Amino acid sequence: KNQVEQSPQSLIILEGKNCTLQCNYTVSPFSNLRWYKQDTGRGPVSLTIMTFSENTKSNGRYTATLDADTKQSSLHITASQLSDSASYICVVSARGGYNKLIFGAGTRLAVHP
Amino acid sequence: EPEVTQTPSHQVTQMGQEVILRCVPISNHLYFYWYRQILGQKVEFLVSFYNNEISEKSEIFDDQFSVERPDGSNFTLKIRSTKLEDSAMYFCASSPVFPGTATPNTEAFFGQGTRLTVV
Numbered sequence: 001k002n003q004v005e006q007s008p009q010s011l012i013i014l015e016g017k018n019c020t021l022q023c024n025y026t027v028s029p030f031s032n033l034r035w036y037k038q039d040t041g042r043g044p045v046s047l048t049i050m051t052f053s054e055n056t057k058s059n060g061r062y063t064a065t066l067d068a069d070t071k072q073s074s075l076h077i078t079a080s081q082l083s084d085s086a087s088y089i090c091v092v093s094a095r096g097g098y099n100k101l102i103f104g105a106g107t108r109l110a111v112h113p
Numbered sequence: 114e115p116e117v118t119q120t121p122s123h124q125v126t127q128m129g130q131e132v133i134l135r136c137v138p139i140s141n142h143l144y145f146y147w148y149r150q151i152l153g154q155k156v157e158f159l160v161s162f163y164n165n166e167i168s169e170k171s172e173i174f175d176d177q178f179s180v181e182r183p184d185g186s187n188f189t190l191k192i193r194s195t196k197l198e199d200s201a202m203y204f205c206a207s208s209p210v211f212p213g214t215a216t217p218n219t220e221a222f223f224g225q226g227t228r229l230t231v232v
Contacts, residue, residue, distance in 0.1 A: 043226050049220065104155065
């Protein structure tokens with residue numbers, strides 16, 4: 001069964017600190033993996049998209065990594081800001097399933113001053 | 114910056130009533146989607162739509178659901194006879210296609226969602 005699992009479920013960090021969020025997936029055949037940021041009550045906003053041939057991709061203070069062999073991904077946030085408080089969702093697309101996205105449950109990040 | 118817009122932002126309806134959720138995708142996009150998120154749960158795929166027909170749907174998308182592109186700009190999700198368990202946030206999304214193909218670009222842009230509450 002195609003699944004996406006994320007850890008931790010929630011995380012509290014102080015402003016200015018770094019953090020890393022984890023994602024494991026069992027989607028096959030794999031097409032691409034995305035990280036989305038979702039503010040409470042809003043739609044998901046894309047941060048990064050990686051195909052199986054990409055190991056890392058950055059978007060400002062966000063850096064995503066992908067290991068297609070172990071089916072793991074991480075999202076690293078550097079120098080966190082209060083506005084980074086949100087849910088971060090790992091989303092995987094299967095090949096041929098055009099944007100039939102499989103969502104993880106998300107990691108709820110709270111950045112405190 | 115172009116965005117997907119959804120109306121209404123919040124809809125309250127009585128069980129058994131029909132509801133129509135509306136979406137205006139980004140203007141040059143050709144693939145459209147509906148997703149839903151029950152409170153506290155994961156976002157789930159409902160349906161994808163291309164060239165005026167459903168291209169893929171999930172097992173959630175049963176006979177009580179239908180989608181339509183009634184004109185050149187709107188994309189709607191109709192729920193015929195709402196149940197309490199239909200209460201959720203419904204997200205519309207759209208994608209462009211790769212030039213010269215019918216294959217959707219990997220990027221999907223989401224709207225802000227419509228919160229449906231069935232009472």
